[in-house]
Amino acid sequence: MRLLRALAVPATVVLLLTCGPNQATAATSQATGATAVAQAADTDGDTDDGDTGTLTNPTTATAVAPAAMSTAGYSYTAPVDHCILFAAEIGATCHQWVxxxxxVIDGDANGWAAVVHVQTNYGKDRYCQALPAAQGWGKxxxxxxxxxxxxWQMYELKDGDTRNFTPWSAWYGTQYGYPC
Known part of the structure; x- marks a missing residue:
């Protein structure tokens, strides 16, 4: 575990320097994980989708081509183009504006779930949990x-307990991915 932590910061720096057209923001934290599920209805009556999940009961990400996007070596390369990557020791998330x-991907199958909290500037809070046991990228x-x-920010969740919150990312546009 100490080796993983010792390598996390240099790996994140390399990621930031080599991620090509993707924009990246790094944050360091302490651990990683997997767990829970849920979905809430749209309570505010606006035109976008429902408010999804809560801090301790997030929506579970949908598995997408897990074989093509495995966690072998905990590679936090952006899973798709036009994606803003945010990586921490606990895992990574990537906002695809198109x-x-x-x-979201969990960095370690340690029993704690990596979760990303997505917040909008129009009042939405959404929570997306990584696939169980660090099984690859989900969305x-x-x-x-x-x-x-x-x-967005990331944190870990297990049995209703939270830990290892990352700092918030910068604000990014929903239409073109530019900083707001």
Whole structure:
């Protein structure tokens, strides 16, 4: 575990320097994980999708081509093009503004789930949990209002307990991915 932590910061720096056209933000944290499920209804009556999940009961990401996007070596390479990558020791998330997908991957099958909290500047809070046991990239599809902004942070969840919150990312546009 100490070796993993010792390598996390240099790996994140390399990621930031080599991620090509993807924009990246790094944050360091302490651990990693897997667990829970849920989905809440749209309670505010606006035109985008429902408010999904809560801090301790997030929506579980949908598995997408797990063989092609395995966690072998805990590679946090962006899973798709046009994706803003945010990596931490606990895992990584990638905001894909074309299609409004939020990708998430757990960095370690240690019993704690990596979760990404997505917040909009128009009052939405959404929570997307990584696939169980660090099984590769998964995604949650959100229908963000175009021309607005989103930001995110990651944390770990297990049996209703949370830990290792990362700092918030910068705000990014929902239409073109530009900083807001």
């Amino acid at each position: 299609g409004d997908d939020q990708w 949650c599809n959100y229908d963000h209002i175009e021309g607005k902004c989103v930001r």
